[in-house]
Amino acid sequence: MPAPTLDERYNAEIARGMIKLNNDATSGFSKYLGVTFDELLAGRLEATMRVPDDVITPFGTMHGGAMAGFVDHVMGCVLYPLMAKGQWAATTEFKLNYLAAIRGGELKATATVLSMTKRTAVVRCDVSDGDRLACVAQGTLLITDRGAN
Amino acid sequence: MPAPTLDERYNAEIARGMIKLNNDATSGFSKYLGVTFDELLAGRLEATMRVPDDVITPFGTMHGGAMAGFVDHVMGCVLYPLMAKGQWAATTEFKLNYLAAIRGGELKATATVLSMTKRTAVVRCDVSDGDRLACVAQGTLLITDRGAN
Amino acid sequence: MPAPTLDERYNAEIARGMIKLNNDATSGFSKYLGVTFDELLAGRLEATMRVPDDVITPFGTMHGGAMAGFVDHVMGCVLYPLMAKGQWAATTEFKLNYLAAIRGGELKATATVLSMTKRTAVVRCDVSDGDRLACVAQGTLLITDRGAN
Amino acid sequence: MPAPTLDERYNAEIARGMIKLNNDATSGFSKYLGVTFDELLAGRLEATMRVPDDVITPFGTMHGGAMAGFVDHVMGCVLYPLMAKGQWAATTEFKLNYLAAIRGGELKATATVLSMTKRTAVVRCDVSDGDRLACVAQGTLLITDRGAN
Numbered sequence: 001m002p003a004p005t006l007d008e009r010y011n012a013e014i015a016r017g018m019i020k021l022n023n024d025a026t027s028g029f030s031k032y033l034g035v036t037f038d039e040l041l042a043g044r045l046e047a048t049m050r051v052p053d054d055v056i057t058p059f060g061t062m063h064g065g066a067m068a069g070f071v072d073h074v075m076g077c078v079l080y081p082l083m084a085k086g087q088w089a090a091t092t093e094f095k096l097n098y099l100a101a102i103r104g105g106e107l108k109a110t111a112t113v114l115s116m117t118k119r120t121a122v123v124r125c126d127v128s129d130g131d132r133l134a135c136v137a138q139g140t141l142l143i144t145d146r147g148a149n
Numbered sequence: 150m151p152a153p154t155l156d157e158r159y160n161a162e163i164a165r166g167m168i169k170l171n172n173d174a175t176s177g178f179s180k181y182l183g184v185t186f187d188e189l190l191a192g193r194l195e196a197t198m199r200v201p202d203d204v205i206t207p208f209g210t211m212h213g214g215a216m217a218g219f220v221d222h223v224m225g226c227v228l229y230p231l232m233a234k235g236q237w238a239a240t241t242e243f244k245l246n247y248l249a250a251i252r253g254g255e256l257k258a259t260a261t262v263l264s265m266t267k268r269t270a271v272v273r274c275d276v277s278d279g280d281r282l283a284c285v286a287q288g289t290l291l292i293t294d295r296g297a298n
Numbered sequence: 299m300p301a302p303t304l305d306e307r308y309n310a311e312i313a314r315g316m317i318k319l320n321n322d323a324t325s326g327f328s329k330y331l332g333v334t335f336d337e338l339l340a341g342r343l344e345a346t347m348r349v350p351d352d353v354i355t356p357f358g359t360m361h362g363g364a365m366a367g368f369v370d371h372v373m374g375c376v377l378y379p380l381m382a383k384g385q386w387a388a389t390t391e392f393k394l395n396y397l398a399a400i401r402g403g404e405l406k407a408t409a410t411v412l413s414m415t416k417r418t419a420v421v422r423c424d425v426s427d428g429d430r431l432a433c434v435a436q437g438t439l440l441i442t443d444r445g446a447n
Numbered sequence: 448m449p450a451p452t453l454d455e456r457y458n459a460e461i462a463r464g465m466i467k468l469n470n471d472a473t474s475g476f477s478k479y480l481g482v483t484f485d486e487l488l489a490g491r492l493e494a495t496m497r498v499p500d501d502v503i504t505p506f507g508t509m510h511g512g513a514m515a516g517f518v519d520h521v522m523g524c525v526l527y528p529l530m531a532k533g534q535w536a537a538t539t540e541f542k543l544n545y546l547a548a549i550r551g552g553e554l555k556a557t558a559t560v561l562s563m564t565k566r567t568a569v570v571r572c573d574v575s576d577g578d579r580l581a582c583v584a585q586g587t588l589l590i591t592d593r594g595a596n
Contacts, residue, residue: 021207029204029212032181055178058170063178064225064240065218072214091213092567093587095244095393095542097420097436099413114431115397119566120539120589122395122434133412136420136436138395140540140587142567241418242438244393244542246569246585248562263580264546268417269390269440271544271583282561285569285585287544289391289438291418319505327502327510330479353476356468361476362538363519367512374511389511393542 006082006113010042015081022077030073033066037077043113045078049127051104062102067127070109071096071137075123078111079141082121086146089121094139096125100132107134119143155231155262159191164230171226179222182215186226192262194227198276200253211251216276219258220245220286224272227260228290231270235295238270243288245274249281256283268292304380304411308340313379320375328371331364335375341411343376347425349402360400365425368407369394369435373421376409377439380419384444387419392437394423398430405432417441453529453560457489462528469524477520480513484524490560492525496574498551509549514574517556518543518584522570525558526588529568533593536568541586543572547579554581566590 019037022030034050047070055066072091079089111125120142127135168186171179183199196219204215221240228238260274269291276284317335320328332348345368353364370389377387409423418440425433466484469477481497494517502513519538526536558572567589574582 027203028206029215032203033214054176054181057177063218063222065182065221066178068217068221068243069212069214072217073212076213090250091247093244093246093540093569094217095242095436097242097413097438098240099420101239114434115395122397122540124434136412136422138393138434138436140395242391242420244585246561246587248569263544263583271391271546273583285561285571287542287583287585289544325501326504327513330501331512352474352479355475361516361520362523363480363516364476366515366519366541367510370512370515371510388548389545391542391544392515393540395540396538399537 003117006043006116009082009116011081015040018077018080029069033070033073035070035073040078040081043078043082043116045074045111047074047109047111049107049109051102051107056104060103062104064098067098067102067135068096070107071125071127071135074109074111075125075137075139076141078113078123079116079121079143082113082116083143088144088146089141090144092140092142094137096135096137098135100129100134102129102134105129114138152266155192155265158231158265160230164189167226167229178218182219182222184219184222189227189230192227192231192265194223194260196223196258196260198256198258200251200256205253209252211253213247216247216251216284217245219256220274220276220284223258223260224274224286224288225290227262227272228265228270228292231262231265232292237293237295238290239293241289241291243286245284245286247284249278249283251278251283254278263287301415304341304414307380307414309379313338316375316378327367331368331371333368333371338376338379341376341380341414343372343409345372345407345409347405347407349400349405354402358401360402362396365396365400365405365433366394368405369423369425369433372407372409373423373435373437374439376411376421377414377419377441380411380414381441386442386444387439388442390438390440392435394433394435396433398427398432400427400432403427412436450564453490453563456529456563458528462487465524465527476516480517480520482517482520487525487528490525490529490563492521492558494521494556494558496554496556498549498554500551503551507550509551511545514545514549514582515543517554518572518574518582521556521558522572522584522586523588525560525570526563526568526590529560529563530590535591535593536588537591539587539589541584543582543584545582547576547581549576549581552576561585
């Protein structure tokens, strides 16, 4: 039996719930970073970060760690509508390259699931600042059954 | 002529200034994350993160992106006392592995310069939660002369 | 003055020379791995690896290190037609995720330049085995003027 | 019940078998690269690479991909004496930074297990060329029960 496709795995209700959970938050790391989820499709999450003043360093550019936080957040959420009830996903590792200094404004991120098995998924994330690529990342998520180790 | 050692490059005054800049901040990403610099030696920065409630997710564990932000911040600052006047360093890439879920409390990070040339440095960063290793990272910093590209 | 585009930087003669250098080699690591360069455009290198028996492990699958070698080779060569005379590029770091076990046959790699400044370039590399993605990587190349450090 | 320590997991007989398997090979990728296993302890593998002429590029330095192959091989083998009968480990991702150009001679690698759960392990690998650090890497291995996915 072939593995189900991302489309077959996709649960639109969970996707809507995840968007709402992120966008309606009144506190937490995502809220601090100014992150909004725009669309959560089968294997793709589109998000926006409205760069808050608090992550601009004294040198006038966005703190790289805030970009890393944005990337981690978007990569970590793309898998939810693809998992079975009772499953859980956590980013276990990622790598990123910073491509451009950011001075503020709005960033757009796209996380894409490249590969998914029962236990792991590999995800890529591109962040752009207007028409410039600003950061690229790839990482691994581990899928766990709740209660299991 | 051999390259100067890290000890020969080290400027204690810049180190003290960097610690003060971080620890006295009343706003900014590092302050948000609860990061204090404890010691900035020749090629080694020790820092503490007092995990703020705002980065604990609804699942009760620390947001991975906050860990990534902590790592980026510590790696990016370790080089300052080692550079010539007018030089500037920026993290250009890094990779991290998360090793343990964090529920709060205090994390300790150590960033270590593994290699440094005129233009780049490779830095490793280990984060521990008590006696457990919680995150390991390695990355590259680019050194730029101010005004140069 | 804006930075030149990849198309403006591209030197077709150097590209042809690089393809010939790789494909005509009678020894060396690329030859051992069975790597052929198919096309070297402005910012994109397409290559094929005909998996040699010598990199199949006793478990019947290709040694991951041979995939890593293939990726490193392709990423390291994509920049040559884009550099000024007398410049030199070397991969300084990369990260890869293995997505599928390989049992032999032919692999196709595409290395793509995502970003290029005077001193560095960030490159992505995807390897596929038929219609399956088999490995994804991203890394950094440092550009050096010959004789400089 | 706490997880067993690396010492408790360690099976010296498997370690000896793994060293013999590598060192007695008359063909294969490890043999091509000139890799010998020197010691395989609980969570640490020491190996030597006698750089073969075939991986020296026309520029006189060792091909980075051969270093990547060495690193992948050493990281992928350190786990064997720590697994239960019937288990299997495969490197699923890694990242490396090249720190020095290599012109030949002997390289020494140490792979160290930083963390190990039932399903994954995080491993670090340092390669040195005499007293210089030449390459640093970290990656993840997935542990599978044979027959399982």
